[in-house]
Every structure is written in C-alpha cells, then in structure tokens.
Amino acid sequence: MNGAQALIRTLVDAGVNVCFGNPGTSEMHFVAALDSVPEMRGILALFEGVVTGAADGYARMADKPAATLLHLGPGLGNGLANLHNARRARTPMVNVVGDHATYHKQYDAPLESDIEAVAGTLGWFRTSQSTASLAADAADAVAAAQAGQVATLILPADVSWSEGAEPAAPHTPPTRRTVDESVVRAVIDVLQSDEPTVVLLGGHGTRERALRAASRIAQATGAKLFAETFPARIQRGEGVPTVERLGYLAEQVTYQLTDVRNIVLAGAKSPVSFFAYPGKASDLVPDDCKVHVLAEPLDDIAGALEAVADLVAPDVEPALQQAQQPALPSGDLTPQNWVDVIGALLPANAIIVDEANTSGLLLPTATAGAPRHDVLTLTGGAIGDGLPTAVGAAVACPDRPVICLQADGSAMYTPSALWTMAREGLNVTTVVLSNRSYAILKLELQRVGAESTGPKALDLLDLSRPDLDFVSLAAAMGVPGTRSTTAEELAAQFGEAIAQPGPHLIEAVVPTLF
Amino acid sequence: MNGAQALIRTLVDAGVNVCFGNPGTSEMHFVAALDSVPEMRGILALFEGVVTGAADGYARMADKPAATLLHLGPGLGNGLANLHNARRARTPMVNVVGDHATYHKQYDAPLESDIEAVAGTLGWFRTSQSTASLAADAADAVAAAQAGQVATLILPADVSWSEGAEPAAPHTPPTRRTVDESVVRAVIDVLQSDEPTVVLLGGHGTRERALRAASRIAQATGAKLFAETFPARIQRGEGVPTVERLGYLAEQVTYQLTDVRNIVLAGAKSPVSFFAYPGKASDLVPDDCKVHVLAEPLDDIAGALEAVADLVAPDVEPALQQAQQPALPSGDLTPQNWVDVIGALLPANAIIVDEANTSGLLLPTATAGAPRHDVLTLTGGAIGDGLPTAVGAAVACPDRPVICLQADGSAMYTPSALWTMAREGLNVTTVVLSNRSYAILKLELQRVGAESTGPKALDLLDLSRPDLDFVSLAAAMGVPGTRSTTAEELAAQFGEAIAQPGPHLIEAVVPTLF
Secondary structure, three states: OEHHHHHHHHHHHOOOOEEEEOOOHHHHHHHHHHHHOOOOEEEEOOOHHHHHHHHHHHHHHHOOOEEEEEEHHHHHHHHHHHHHHHHHOOOOEEEEEEEOOHHHHHHOOOOOOOHHHHHOOOOOEEEOOOHHHHHHHHHHHHHHHHOOOEEEEEEEHHHHHOEOOOOOOOOOOOOOEOOOHHHHHHHHHHHOOOOOEEEEEOHHHHOHHHHHHHHHHHHHHOOEEEEOOOOOOEEEOOOOOOOOEOOOOHHHHHHHOOOOOEEEEEEOOOOEOOOOOOOOOOEOOOOOOEEEEEEOOOEOHHHHHHHHHHHHOOOOOOOOOOOEOOOOOOOEOOOOHHHHHHHHHOOOOEEEEEEOHHHHOOHHHHHOEOOOEEEEEOOOOOOOOHHHHHHHHHHHOOOOOEEEEEEHHHHOOOOOHHHHHHHHOOOEEEEEEEOOEOHHHHHHHHHOOOOOOOHHHHHOOEOOOOOOOHHHHHHHOOOOEEEEOEHHHHHHHHHHHHHOOOOEEEEEEOOOOO | OEHHHHHHHHHHHOOOOEEEEOOOHHHHHHHHHHHHOOOOEEEEOOOHHHHHHHHHHHHHHHOOOEEEEEEHHHHHHHHHHHHHHHHHHOOOEEEEEEEOOHHHHHHOOOOOOOHHHHHOOOOOEEEOOOHHHHHHHHHHHHHHHHOOOEEEEEEEHHHHHOEOOOOOOOOOOOOOEOOOHHHHHHHHHHHOOOOOEEEEEOHHHHOHHHHHHHHHHHHHHOOEEEEOOOOOOEEEOOOOOOOOEOOOOHHHHHHHOOOOOEEEEEEOOOOEOOOOOOOOOOEOOOOOOEEEEEEOOOEOHHHHHHHHHHHHOOOOOOOOOOOEOOOOOOOEOOOOHHHHHHHHHOOOOEEEEEEOHHHHOOHHHHHOEOOOEEEEEOOOOOOOOHHHHHHHHHHHOOOOOEEEEEEHHHHOOOOOHHHHHHHHOOOEEEEEEEOOEOHHHHHHHHHOOOOOOOHHHHHOOEOOOOOOOHHHHHHHOOOOEEEEOEHHHHHHHHHHHHHOOOOEEEEEEOOOOO
16 A cells, blocks of 8 residues: 555554544645545545644544644644644644655755745644655654654655555553652641632543542642633533633633632642733733643643542532523624523533633523533633634544534634535534634723723724624525624524524624723 | 834834834833824734734835734744744844843843744844933934844833934945956856746846836746746736746646756846655755856846846847736636636735635636736745735735635634724725635645555544634634635626725635646
8 A cells, every 4th residue: 555545554554533624735646545445534625724633623532633634734733723722722633734755855945945944833843754764654654643742754756656555453552640649648648638629620621530639629628620721622501510710801810819829630730811911910810829730731731639528528529510591682783692691501511612702701601500510711812712612522523412612703714614614514614703803902901001092003904994794604604694783683693503403693792892 | 212112213214104013012112102293104903923023014115114013932932933034035124122121131021032033034133222322223223124124122121111212323224236247248148048948036136127127028038937936925927027927836847947058147046846745845946957147136127137138139129018808707616717717806906915825826827917907926926924914015005906815724823913904994805715625735645655644644634623604704803704605706706806995805615726
C-alpha cells in the first residue's frame, strides 16, 4: 500500500476514525486513500478554521482525537486560531498537513512556506521523511495527541504517494498521572485549616466525577469551589453539583476571591487577568493568599479529588443541583430574557457551545437548574470557535442536541461551518446573538483607559452599517433560519428548532449589555 | 503623546495612511489613537484574512504599503494565508500585531502564543520593546515594507499605551537597484544569438513601461515574451503590449517552452512546477536551455529592459494591442461564453481581480483587446485572496471600477469581504463562478496519479449538497446580488452592476471545464 493508505489505517487502528478536511493538490493521495479504509469518515469543511474547530469540539466530547487534513502552510495558518483554542483546551488532535514532495521543496514553488515554524507553536510536530517511516510517525502523533496535545504531522506529497508502506501498531494510550499521597495529605492540611480556601477546578476537573468529589470536599470543609473561567467542557444541570466559574473580568475575580487565603488548584492554572490593564494587577491571587497544587491539568484530577474527599468527607454526599428552570419570559429581547428562554427550554442531555461572549454573561444562572448538559467554552480567547466546535460536538454525539449560542461578531470568522452542518445533517440549533457590535471591545475601550473615544475608534467596534442578516447567511449555506426580536418569538422558534432534526439558525436581535 | 499616537503619526508621515483592521482588547489604544491622527483612515474587516488580503490589493495598486491591525497570534494566524500571497507578490505591507503587555506575558494568559515564530515566516519582524523606541521601530518597519516585504511590528499593549513617545521621521524610501551594464550586454549577446530565446517577465516587469520595452526587444530580436504564471499586477488591454502568461500546469509550460534554448529572467523566477507530480519534473527549464538573469524581482526591471531595448531596438516601436472585443454571446453559461461577456463589456480603466481559477482559463484571450486594465492574480496559491484583494484595490483606486472574478470554493474562505465592500461603498462588481466543486482538485486527483477515485474522495471535492447560494450570502452582508444561468442574463446583470456605484455580486452558474 502507499503511504497515505498506511497512514489512514494506522490512524483508524489507533482509534482515530473521523477526519475533518479541507484538502488541496498535495493532499490528493490522502483523499484518494479514504476509500480504501472504510472505517475512516471524511468530513469536508470549506475553511480550515472550521476544520480545526470541529476537531476540537469532537475531541472535547468524544475524549479521543479526530484528524484534520490541511493544505500546506496557508491551510495550517487558516486553522491556527482554532488550533490555539484547542491547545488551550489540551485537546487531543492529529493534524495532517500536506506539503510539497521532499525533492520539490528546493524549488521554492509558490505555496512553499515554513510549516514547521508555525506547527512548532502548537506542540508536537514532525515532518515525515519517508514512506517507510510514515505509519510509525502517525502512531507517534496519535500518542502525542492522546497526551493532551495538538500534534502536527507534516506529510510531503511523495511520502504520501509512494508504495511500500505498512500500517503501524498504536502505542498504548498514555494514562493520567496519579497524584502522590503526600500531595493529597498536604492539601487536606490546607482544607482543614481555618483559613478561607478555594478549590479551583480545571481541565477534566470540571467533569461530573470530579465535581461530585469536589462538592463533597466543599460540604465537609467549607472550602469554596470555582471552575476556571473558560473550561474546555463543564458538566452541569440537574443532578450535578453546580460550580460557579471565575469571571472574565479581573474585577470579578478579585471580588470572587475576596479574603481567600488558600487556593487549591485541581487541574486549573493560578488565576491571571485575561488581558493587562494600565495600573491593574495581572496576577489575580490575593495578597497573603497561598497557591497549592493538588493536580496538574493532565493528572488524574478526579482521582486526586476523590482521594481528598474520601479522607475529609467519607460520609458526605455531594450537593446536587435541583431542577429549576426560569419561567418563559415575554417582551422585547434583552440580555436577561433570552437566556431565560434557553434555560426554560433546554432539552435533555444537550451540549451547549457557548461563544455568546458579552451577550451570554447571564447564561450560567439561567441554565444552572436545566436538565443535565455539557458546556464547551472559548478556551483560548480566539473568537470564531463556536460554530466549528458545534460541528465537531454534533459529529461526536449524534444522539444529543447541540445548542450553539453564538455572538454575531465572532460568527463571522467561521460562518461556513453552517454549510458543513447542512451537509452532514447535524442536529445543531444555533442562536446568533445579534447586538451589531463588538460589544466586548466597547467595554474594553473604557477599561484600558483609552482617553478618547472618537468616531473613528467607535466605527471599528460597530457591526451595523450594514446590519448583518444571519437568516440570509444561513440560507446561503442550506440551513433554515428565522429571526426573533421578542422573547415569545425566540421561544417559539427555539422550541421548533430543537424539535426537528438537522441544523437550524435563529438570529436573536438582542441589545448590548453596555 | 502615547505610543499608539506616535506610531500612527509615524506611519502617516511615511506615507502609510490606510489601516485595515480587526482589533481586539490589546489594540484598543491603537484604535483610540486613530482619532488623534486625522490623516489615517481606519477600515474595519470582520476577519483577518480580509484585512491582510485588502492590504495586499491596496499596495499592488497604490504602490505603497497599507498597515494592518491584528489581534495577537490568532489574529496573525487568521491573516496568514493572504500574507503568504502578499509575500509572494513582494507586496509592501506593515502589520501591526498587538500583544499582551510586556510584563503580562510571563503569566501565559489564554491568548499568549509565539507571535514571533509565525511572523518570522513572512519576512522582517520586530517586537517593539519600549514606548521610546516604538516610533523608530515603526519607521524601520515601513522601510522594510518599502523594500518589498511583509513587515510585522509586534506591539505590546503597554508599549502602545504608555506616554512619552515622539513620532520618528521616515527613512528615505529604498530605490530599485540599477542593473549593471555588463549584465545588460551579456543578455544582449544571448538575444542576438540564433538560439530560440524567451524573456520571462515578473514583478514590476509586468507593468506597462517594462512591457513596452520588452515588446521592442521581442520585435527586434525574435525573442518570445512570457509573463510569470501569477503576476501580482499585469497591465494589459488596448494600447498595451499583450504578453502571454506561463501556464499553471507543467504540461502547458513544457509546451510553451518547447525548443527554447535561453530564458532571460526579467523580474521572474526560473519556471518550476506549481506542485510535484509522480514521475514528472519539478524544474520546467527544458534540457539544453540556459537561464540568464537580467533583473532580480526587486531590481529596476523596466530600466534594465529599456537599457537592452535601446541597444538592440533603438528605432523599434512596441507592438501594441489593438482594440478587439468578443461579440456578446448567448445561451446557457459555459466556461467560454462567460469570459466573452466580461471581454465584451469590460469598462475602461478596470482593475480585474482574478481568482476565477479553473473557470477563468479562457479569460486572458477574451479580455486581451478590451480597454486598458490591470489584472491582479493569486500570487501565492493560497486561495481566498480574490474578494479581499478587490476591497484593497477599490480603496486604493476609488475612481476605477474593480471587477472581482471569483471561484466559488475560494470565495468561501473570506466571504465577509463583501461586508467591508458594502460598508465602504466600494465600487466592486463580483462575479462568482459557481461550478459547485473544487474543480481544480478533480483535475489534480487525476494528474497526481491517484489510483482510486471512490465516492468518499469525490465527496471531498464537491461543493453541492447543499448548493451554496451566493445571492443570499451577498444579501447577508448588504451587497445586492443577482443570479445568472445564461450569457444574456450575465450580460444584462453585469452591465447594470458596472453602471451603478457601490458593490454588486452576480452568481454565474457555470459548469466545470473538466
């Protein structure tokens, strides 16, 4: 078999059986080889930001990597923003980036560029040097991905097309490191002190098993729980302990951590400001507060929390969220009532992809007592993640409704995700929060202390003139769409969308919070 | 003044008075400073691929750099594909990439990434280390850009917001190197030999002055002229010498260079295959053919050609293209008749942005005798360049009609360029060639010798299921659109669009050539 065939077989044997792709000429043998490996599903996206975001969303829900297929340096570049988000989510992913044939690179053909330099900013990468070594390189890439990395395998065209390859056996998947008992005991000493203590949950520490253990700890010790600001995946809703997330704004975090003397990190990083602001601290750990590490992000976080809970709270049950949904609201849409509609109507077992940004600030409260669901958030702050992540989540979980709550400005980075939703018949209900501005930047322009806010500055934050019409945008890509300006309309349209299979889009015209 | 104000003032003083931007929080002081420098025009795009492609198109027409404003590593990543095209076009451009405050980088905040590693793949780059040095850094960046580079200035937020900056004086713009007389004489010896010789024009060698000199040389010596395959900007039409471009496919180039014994490079690179193909040569210079360099891409190419012409063809006039336009065709749209519509109706002084790809193979012949016009092409092969380049060309030349001939698949990388066209009222008529496939890849899949072409492979090259509706897409972004399926409809719609100011889009449903 040729290199491409052995590569795909190796990926499938290692459990990677979905490939999101946007191929070009140098990837044609990979594309041709898809038909020789029936277990590999190929899914076309029209832009690489969709490819990479979809692979991120897939892995967050499937807990195993998808592959991507990207076309040389420009294809990797187009995918880079959502690869950044995936890196921050510690998402396992295997990028296959086609390159010129090894002997062709010397000619500096138009598409030649330094792929390795770009791939190196993401994590593991390797240029496969021969058809004979390609399958082993692929197995190494999968192993790197399974260790929580965005792994990039650069595939020269001749390495792909040449004959003589054999599939490679997968490596044993890496396991999460068990936290030392001494660390557990040291954390218990902190928890059992009289000092106000926060347990900050991140990584897989926002999954149900870890949340239940953390809740037991909190019940028994009085520690307060927070989740990191932008979890890759947090489980919540009825029957799951509800954990508040740290705020996006430094001021919020400072308020949340008032008087705290110990922060125990369970898969989270020590809190820092998302951006720097003149005269304000970057490090958000209060003065006189110590930071203790129970578990690093890639450790067995749930196991560590359970080890703590079994010692400090052996007979304590977690505090589980009761069912509690907002009443259906009425009137013109507002930042409050649209989230109440979602909270009131959220279907069972939903996956919420939350890139609602400022429009979604009130969402967590409105959905806390909704039926059990997962929430995927914008881990790396590179906007344009929502629609693609929803694609991937829906591919990973075809039996679960995906609710994509999408800010309007951010939607315009990767709108063609809608086309892939239509092509694959994905069960995604997208609600675009159309406030016709980069609302976050209007807030930030004040917060950074910029002196003047003249008309030229404000114009760069304004998405009206012309207004974007998301119903037409959806129609352009085969997704049925509606528009709502009142809570009643949104409720009716949302209810109808989630009752029907396949993708739908609702443009919700919601004023800005600021 | 603060750093941002001094930076913008320095850019303006150096002649850079347009900034295409897609800012974020770390760029807020730059945005705020725009109002303090009235000469700087800020233009918002909704995606960084539009920002960078627009700056490329602007500079190709204005012959001076625009600035871009990009948001940290993800913003640069989103812009990378069109920056690749700009690098290949040797477009002068100054990217301003906002970064975290210098003291904030140590905290590895969510948006932290290795910006320098990515910027280094493009050309000149520098992270400005202090407010005091920022303006001088900006002057250096402009000088690097003026030397034909994509220059990237990384701007930490605190360097931007701190006070105490002063504008820096611009450097003297670099001039193009004059080619040595000995080189001119050596090339003349080649041209005056009896061997079949080709003069291959590239860079500014495809502008009118160079074309006129080259035509005189060809008339006098019998040398054959070709332009490089994808010129950044080629001038053509009535009254300008018509020069055939080298083909995209290696087979075409081999045919074009049959029996050639000398290739004289005037701003072009020696011909190589765009991609490698199994068993086929990458270097397209025929056996027994010598390559001679008259002028490097950044030399004074026109001056060198004139020096040659004045010696070999002192009394010879260039062969100028006569007016000759196709008759208006009729019937269902075909790859031939749509280009005849464009050729028949092309307005005077147009700028054609050609990303028609396979649909446009017959375009050069149909437009050769049209009124004088410029053509901007996809220099780096990174698709998604057409709509943004049209934005930039229209900003640079508000009094000229811009005709954007855009393949459907490629349009979907940067569709939000349409919104910027609407916002700025740009006089761009976009014709989307809707063949509902990645037609080039269907051809390439055969050419690379892929053995199987099963249904999964073909599915990844297919843009139907669902069909894209470009009229709705345009409407979503405030651009009036129509659809044509016959030559008569296209002629009527095109005629109406070019007669009206502002942007228009026509979806021309044209079957594939293959």
